[in-house]
Amino acid sequence: MPLLFDADQAIVLLKLVAAHLLTDFFLQPNYWVQNKERRKERSPYLYAHVLITGTMAGLFTGSVGAGLFVAVTHLGIDLWKLYQTQRSFKNFLLDQLLHISILIVTWLFLIEGFGYLRMVVVSFFGNFRFWAILTTYLLCTYPLGFAVGMSTSRWREQVAAKGESLNEAGKWIGMLERVLILTFLLNNQFEAIGLLIAAKALLRFRDDDLKLTEYVLIGTLLSFTMTIMVGVVLQMVL
Incomplete structure (x- = not known):
């Protein structure tokens, strides 16, 4: 069964995940989150957070396109989360799964790995x-x-x-x-x-x-x- 990625390609994914963890948890103060929940799309901190997220992803991967894609999708996911009626573990988990899914898609584009992914999925379903x-x-x-x-x-x-x-x-x-x-x-x-x-x-x-x-x-x-x-x-x- 062909390997989906080698060590160098795995590092790209780790960089994307590290950038996400830093910007979504470490570089986002509580008052930013509270302001976003109160003002939603009118909050300037929402766009500051998205800008930092995209910039970090672009810097870590060396790809402007990856940074833009992560920023735009991150904005959409965060807007969806802000309009949920309550803060719950289910919504938090779904929010993070969506972000991680976007990072995986971005990673596959960067390493041109969709062909490998298809072969691995087919192999798993017959394993x-x-x-x-x-x-x-x-x-x-x-x-x-x-x-x-x-x-x-x-x-x-x-x-x-x-x-x-x-x-x-x-x-x-x-x-x-x-x-x-x-x-x-x-x-x-x-x-x-x-x-x-x-x-x-x-x-x-x-x-x-x-x-x-x-x-x-x-x-x-x-x-x-x-x-x-x-x-x-x-x-x-x-």
């Missing part, structure tokens, strides 16, 4: 290892979480609630820990799995509700066991 790992990660999120929830449902009613819990916190904790376990297994980091189990146990050590502790322990060990079994099967298949 058994890629699809086996992707499918296993998908299995370890919602489907295994649903299986754990069904398996522990008979004890759920016996657990006495000790105050309100964060909405869907248990579901997300379970998915994240299963993703971590699978990642550790694929990289043969078995000690890290033991550390994760120990850390989870310590969080419940001082809980004086025996039923709740046993319920969490059962769910945790069941989640860990299922994920390890799935990971072992994946390693055998690969």
